[in-house]
Amino acid sequence: MKRLINLRINGVTYPVEVEPRERLLDVVRYKLDITGPKEGCGTGDCGACTMLIDGKPVTSCLMLAVSTAGREITTVEGLARPGELNDLQRAFVELTAVQCGVCIPGFLVNATALLRENPNPTEEEIRAWLQGNLCRCTGYTKIVDAVMEAARRINARPSPETA
Amino acid sequence: MAEFAVIGKPVPRVDAVDKVTGAARYAADVNLPGQLWAGFVHSPHPHARIKRIDTSKAECIPGVVKILTQDALGAGATQETIDTVHGMRLSQSLFAVEVVRYQGEKIAAVCAISPEICKDAVEAIEVEYERLPAVDEVEQAIRPEAPVIREDAKEVEAPTGCPWANLGMFRNVCQEAHFSAGDVEAGFAEADVIVEGIYRIPRVHQTYIEPHACVARVDPSGKVTVWTSTQSIFAIRSGVASSLGIPQSNINVVGQTIGGGFGGKFGVLVHPYAVLLAQVTGRPVKIVYSREEEMLDGRPAPGAVIWVKTGIKRDGTVTARQAVGLWDCGHVPGASIYATGRIVGVYNFKNIKYDAYGIYTNKPGTSAYRAPGAPQGSYASEANLNQCAAAIGMDPIALRLQNMAQDGDQRVIDRKPLSRVAFKETLLAAAKQAGWFEREKKPNHGWGVAIGEWHHGAGPGSAVVTLMDDGTLKVFSGAMDITGTDTGMGQIAAEVVGVPWENVRVIRGDTDSAPYATGSGGSVVLFSMGNAVKRAAENLREKMLALAAQHLETTVDSLEAVRAADESGRVIPRVQRRGQPEESVTLQELAQIALRTTGGPLVGTGTFASEPSHPLISAQIVEVEVDPETGVMEIKRLVGALDVGRAINPYEVEGQMQGGATQGLSWGWMEEMQFGQGRMLNTHLSDYRIPTIQDLPAIESVYLEVPSEHGPFGVKGIGEPPIVPTPAALHLAIHDATGAWVNDLPATPERIWRALHRNRDEGKG
Numbered sequence: 003m004k005r006l007i008n009l010r011i012n013g014v015t016y017p018v019e020v021e022p023r024e025r026l027l028d029v030v031r032y033k034l035d036i037t038g039p040k041e042g043c044g045t046g047d048c049g050a051c052t053m054l055i056d057g058k059p060v061t062s063c064l065m066l067a068v069s070t071a072g073r074e075i076t077t078v079e080g081l082a083r084p085g086e087l088n089d090l091q092r093a094f095v096e097l098t099a100v101q102c103g104v105c106i107p108g109f110l111v112n113a114t115a116l117l118r119e120n121p122n123p124t125e126e127e128i129r130a131w132l133q134g135n136l137c138r139c140t141g142y143t144k145i146v147d148a149v150m151e152a153a154r155r156i157n158a159r160p161s162p163e164t165a
Numbered sequence: 166m167a168e169f170a171v172i173g174k175p176v177p178r179v180d181a182v183d184k185v186t187g188a189a190r191y192a193a194d195v196n197l198p199g200q201l202w203a204g205f206v207h208s209p210h211p212h213a214r215i216k217r218i219d220t221s222k223a224e225c226i227p228g229v230v231k232i233l234t235q236d237a238l239g240a241g242a243t244q245e246t247i248d249t250v251h252g253m254r255l256s257q258s259l260f261a262v263e264v265v266r267y268q269g270e271k272i273a274a275v276c277a278i279s280p281e282i283c284k285d286a287v288e289a290i291e292v293e294y295e296r297l298p299a300v301d302e303v304e305q306a307i308r309p310e311a312p313v314i315r316e317d318a319k320e321v322e323a324p325t326g327c328p329w330a331n332l333g334m335f336r337n338v339c340q341e342a343h344f345s346a347g348d349v350e351a352g353f354a355e356a357d358v359i360v361e362g363i364y365r366i367p368r369v370h371q372t373y374i375e376p377h378a379c380v381a382r383v384d385p386s387g388k389v390t391v392w393t394s395t396q397s398i399f400a401i402r403s404g405v406a407s408s409l410g411i412p413q414s415n416i417n418v419v420g421q422t423i424g425g426g427f428g429g430k431f432g433v434l435v436h437p438y439a440v441l442l443a444q445v446t447g448r449p450v451k452i453v454y455s456r457e458e459e460m461l462d463g464r465p466a467p468g469a470v471i472w473v474k475t476g477i478k479r480d481g482t483v484t485a486r487q488a489v490g491l492w493d494c495g496h497v498p499g500a501s502i503y504a505t506g507r508i509v510g511v512y513n514f515k516n517i518k519y520d521a522y523g524i525y526t527n528k529p530g531t532s533a534y535r536a537p538g539a540p541q542g543s544y545a546s547e548a549n550l551n552q553c554a555a556a557i558g559m560d561p562i563a564l565r566l567q568n569m570a571q572d573g574d575q576r577v578i579d580r581k582p583l584s585r586v587a588f589k590e591t592l593l594a595a596a597k598q599a600g601w602f603e604r605e606k607k608p609n610h611g612w613g614v615a616i617g618e619w620h621h622g623a624g625p626g627s628a629v630v631t632l633m634d635d636g637t638l639k640v641f642s643g644a645m646d647i648t649g650t651d652t653g654m655g656q657i658a659a660e661v662v663g664v665p666w667e668n669v670r671v672i673r674g675d676t677d678s679a680p681y682a683t684g685s686g687g688s689v690v691l692f693s694m695g696n697a698v699k700r701a702a703e704n705l706r707e708k709m710l711a712l713a714a715q716h717l718e719t720t721v722d723s724l725e726a727v728r729a730a731d732e733s734g735r736v737i738p739r740v741q742r743r744g745q746p747e748e749s750v751t752l753q754e755l756a757q758i759a760l761r762t763t764g765g766p767l768v769g770t771g772t773f774a775s776e777p778s779h780p781l782i783s784a785q786i787v788e789v790e791v792d793p794e795t796g797v798m799e800i801k802r803l804v805g806a807l808d809v810g811r812a813i814n815p816y817e818v819e820g821q822m823q824g825g826a827t828q829g830l831s832w833g834w835m836e837e838m839q840f841g842q843g844r845m846l847n848t849h850l851s852d853y854r855i856p857t858i859q860d861l862p863a864i865e866s867v868y869l870e871v872p873s874e875h876g877p878f879g880v881k882g883i884g885e886p887p888i889v890p891t892p893a894a895l896h897l898a899i900h901d902a903t904g905a906w907v908n909d910l911p912a913t914p915e916r917i918w919r920a921l922h923r924n925r926d927e928g929k930g
Contacts, residue, residue: 023281032280037194038187040424042374043456047850050374078187091185095177098816101824102647103184104191104375104424125863133859136850138374138425141823142858144816 007071011036012080018067026065027051030077038078038107042136049135052108053077059115061134078107081114089152090114099148101139109135113149122157125150170728171659171666172878175816178652179671180422189422192378192394197449200380201230203442204283204452206273206290207462208265211527211843212299212312215263215292218273223289228282231446232290233438234273235260246433247407255497259408259437264297266314266496267529268844269461276442276450299527299843300337303470303491306524307335314496314525315339324520327472327489328363335491339498340523344506346577352485352516356476360553364545365909366892367837368468368493371534372855375424376454377463381439383447389416389440396426396645397684402676404433405440417677420645427828428533428686429464460848465838466534467500468493471545473508477553481567485516488545492521495528501538508546509577511588511618511782512568517577527843533686535825536619536885540832540892544910547615547893552906561614561897562596576780585779587808587871592616595784595806598867604788610801611902613787617829617889620780621882624683625773626694630658630701632709632767634760636738636753637668640698643679648884649817650690654698656813657877661702662709663726664752665736680770688882691813695877696773705769709755712767713740716750716758776875781808783886785826787894791902796918798899803830803891804865810873810881822866822887829891831856834911 009016011030020029030036030053039062042048046061053062054076082088087095090113100106109132116123116131123131128149129142137145183189220232235258246255261270273290277283298312305311307329319338323330353359379393389411395401398418406413423430435452442450454463470491476484490505505521508514534540554561569588570576576583595614596602604612628642640658644650651671659669673679683693714721717740725743730736741749750758759767788802805826812818835854839846847853872879892910900906905920 021281028280031194032196035196036187037190037196040191040375041193041453042376042424043850045456045849045851048374048456078185082186087182087185091182094185095181098175098178098181098649098814098820100178100181100184101649101820102373102375102423102425103180103189104373106184107187110185129859133857136374136855136857138372138427138828138855139824140820141825141827141864142856142861143823143864144820145858146863 027062029067049108093148093152099144200449212297213294217293219291223286231276301840303524337525342521347516349485353476361474370465371427371429373425381443382449419675464532467531469541473549488519490521494523497530504538504542507542551897592784599786599804611898613894613898615890615893619886621688623775627680627772628697643682658702699877700771701769796914811879823864825887829888833892833895
C-alpha cells in the first residue's frame with residue numbers, strides 16, 4: 003500500500019513513505035513538520051494551505067502527495083533565505099497587514115505568484131488574483147496596500163529581482 | 166497633547182516576522198513524538214434517541230488505540246465545567262446521554278495512530294437512532310405545539326402588544342430579562358407616528374480561519390500539559406480541571422499563536438477529550454477540528470428575532486420604545502439576551518420597555534462573537550430608528566444628533582452620569598469623512614448610516630517588566646494576543662521606562678509560569694493588561710531611578726531621563742543629573758550595576774483588576790449600488806469613525822476598525838447558518854460565505870482620541886464596536902437605493918429582489 007516518493011520542497015528533496023490517499027498538506031505538515039501552510043477548510047475554499055507547485059499556486063488540501071512527487075514545491079518557508087524577508091513579507095510586516103496571521107502564508111505564496119506573472123498589478127488585479135484567499139481579521143485593506151507596496155519596491159530597484 | 170516617543174507610533178507587531186515566515190506555531194502545528202490522533206462520532210440528527218452504539222468493527226481496525234463512549238465513562242456521569250475567568254458554570258455530560266439534541270452532538274471519541282485511521286474508525290462505529298421531532302426556529306419553538314427540548318424549559322406568559330402575544334404562552338424558554346423605565350403606553354399615546362418592525366438576525370459562526378485544535382500530554386506523575394489555541398489559557402485550565410476532576414495546579418496550559426477567536430475560543434470545547442484520552446492511553450493526543458465540525462459543533466453567535474416599536478413626534482422627539490427579543494440559544498442557555506436593551510442606545514430616550522427571552526432549539530449552544538449580542542440588538546434598534554427618520558422625513562444623522570446623550574447626561578439604564586463620551590463628535594467625523602451632507606442621489610445608489618455603542622469592562626491581570634543586563638526591556642504576562650495587544654503592552658512599557666522600541670521584548674508565559682491574566686475578549690486587554698503593564702513599568706522605573714540617584718550621588722528629584730541619539734543615530738537611553746550630561750548613567754549600566762547591589766535585578770510588577778470605563782460608539786456610513794433586476798449589491802464605500810481614547814498603535818487601531826466593519830458587513834450581507842428541519846445546510850466555506858478580497862472596497866477609518874480617565878495613557882477598549890453598526894447602515898443604504906426595507910438579515914440578492922417585487926406588486930415601487 004505505502005509508497006516511497008521524493009517530495010522536493012523549498013529546494014530540498016525529502017524521501018517519504020505515504021499512502022496513496024494522503025493529502026500533500028498532511029504529509030508536509032505532519033510528516034515533514036513544515037507547518038507554514040495551514041488548513042482552514044479542507045475543501046479548497048480558504049486558501050490558507052496554498053503552495054506553489056512548479057510555480058503555480060494550488061490549494062494543497064486538495065492535492066494527493068503521490069501526485070506531486072518530483073515536482074518543485076514552495077511553501078511560505080521557502081520564499082526567502084533563512085533569517086531574511088522578501089519584499090512581500092517585509093511589506094506585510096511594516097504595514098501591519100498581519101493580524102492573527104493564519105491566512106498569511108497562503109496570501110504570501112499566492113501573491114508571490116501574482117508578482118511573478120504581473121510585476122505591476124493594479125488594485126483591481128490584486129483583488130481578482132487573491133480572491134481565493136480568505137482573511138477574517140483584516141478586511142483586506144492593508145493586505146492590498148502591502149502587495150502594492152511590495153510591487154512598488156520591487157519595481158523601484160535598478161535591476162529587478164523576482165519576489 | 167503630550168509628546169510620546171513610542172506611543173502613537175505604528176510600530177510593527179511583535180509577532181509579525183514569525184507569522185510571515187511560517188515560523189509561528191499555531192495549535193495544530195504542535196506535533197509531539199508518539200502522539201495519537203483523536204476524532205469524534207457526531208450525531209447526524211438534530212433530535213433523536215440513541216438506541217444502540219456498536220464500536221466492535223472500529224475496534225478491530227489496526228492502529229485504533231481507544232474508543233470512548235458515555236457508557237465507557239459510566240452511564241449518566243455528568244461533568245460540571247467551570248470557567249473561573251468568566252464565572253460561568255455548565256453542567257453537561259461529555260457525550261450525549263440517551264438523547265441527542267443537536268446535529269453535531271458528540272456520541273463517541275476515537276483515538277488512533279494516524280488521522281486517516283482515526284477517520285476510518287469514526288466511520289466504522291454504528292449508531293442506531295430513533296428520530297424525534299426537532300425545531301430550529303425560535304418563532305416555532307415558542308409555539309404550543311413545539312416539542313419540549315429540555316425538561317427544565319419554562320413556559321412563560323407572552324408579553325402583551327407584541328406580534329406573538331396571541332400565543333398566550335411562550336414554550337422552551339431558558340432565559341429571561343426584563344426592563345422598564347418611564348411609561349411606554351403614555352409615550353406611544355403622545356407620538357405622531359408609530360414605527361414598528363420585526364428584525365430577524367441569523368445565527369452566524371465566528372469563522373476564525375483556524376479551527377479549534379489542541380494537543381494534550383499526561384505525565385506518569387499525573388501532570389497535564391495542554392497546548393492549544395485559546396483566548397484565555399486560564400479559562401482552559403479551570404475548564405479542564407473542573408470537567409475532569411483534576412486539581413488546577415496539576416494542569417499547565419500553553420497558549421500557542423491563535424488563528425482568530427472573535428469570542429469563539431474562550432472555554433473548553435475539544436480540550437477535556439484530549440486530556441481524558443491522553444490519561445487512558447498514556448500517550449500525547451491531538452485533536453484538530455475540521456471546518457465542518459466547527460460549523461456543526463462549534464459555539465457560534467446566537468441568532469435573534471427582535472420586534473421593536475417606536476413612537477416619535479414629527480420634530481424628532483422619540484416618545485417611547487418597546488422591544489421583545491427571542492434569542493436562539495440552541496440546546497443550552499447562554500445567549501446575551503439583555504442586548505435587546507440596546508433600543509436605549511446612547512440616546513436620551515425616557516420611556517423604555519423590553520422583554521427578552523432565551524429559547525431552546527435543536528442547535529449547538531452559543532458563545533461570544535465580537536461585542537456579544539450587540540450587533541443583533543443594535544441592528545434592530547438602529548434599523549428601526551432609520552425607519553423612524555424616513556417616516557417623519559428627517560435626516561437620520563440629524564435625528565441621532567438631536568437625541569444623543571453627552572457628558573453629564575444620565576444613562577437611562579442605570580441613572581449614572583456620562584463622562585468623556587464623544588458620541589456626536591464620532592458621528593460627525595464619519596459624516597465628514599464620507600461627505601454625507603454633500604452626497605448626491607444617483608440611480609440605484611444608496612447611502613446608509615448607523616452607530617453602535619460599546620461599554621468595555623475590565624479584568625484582573627498582572628505583568629512583570631524587567632530591565633535586562635543588555636539594556637533590553639522584557640515584558641512578561643499570561644495574556645493571549647489576538648489583536649496586537651502584545652505590541653501595545655510593549656509600547657506602553659517602553660514609553661514609561663524610556664527605552665527605544667527596538668529594545669523591547671514581549672514574552673507570553675503558560676499558566677504554570679505566568680502571573681494570572683484575564684481572558685482576551687470584551688475589549689478589555691489593552692485597558693486592563695495595559696494598566697498592569699504600565700504599573701509594572703512604573704514600579705521598575707522607580708527602582709531604576711532610586712539606583713541612579715544612589716549611583717550619581719544625588720536625589721531622584723534632580724534626575725532626568727534622556728533619549729538622545731549618539732553619532733551613529735542609535736538611541737542609548739540614560740539618566741542624568743538635570744542639565745548635566747557629564748553626570749549620567751545608561752539604563753544598561755544601571756541594569757548591570759543592579760546585579761551587584763543588595764537589592765538585585767531591576768524588576769517591576771504591576772497588578773490591576775478594575776476601574777470604571779466610558780461608553781463609546783463606532784459610527785459607520787456605507788454606500789451601495791443595487792442592480793434592481795437581480796438584487797445583486799456592490800459595496801462602493803465603507804467609512805467608519807471611532808472614539809479610541811488613545812491610539813497606542815494607529816495601524817492596529819485601523820486594523821480593528823477595518824476588520825470589525827467587514828464582519829458587520831458580512832453579517833448584514835451574506836452570512837447565515839442555514840437550517841432545514843434542524844440540519845445545517847451550509848457547513849463549508851463554499852456555501853457559508855464570508856467576504857473575499859474582491860467583495861470589498863478599501864475601508865476608510867478615522868478615529869478620535871477622547872482619553873479615558875482610567876485607561877493607560879487614555880486607552881479605551883475598541884476591538885468590538887466596529888462590528889456593531891454595519892448591518893443597520895446597510896439596511897438603510899439598500900432602502901435608499903431601492904425604496905425597499907429588507908429587515909431580515911442577511912440582505913442576499915434574493916431577499917432584496919423579493920422585497921423590491923413585493924413593493925412593486927403593492928404599487929409602491
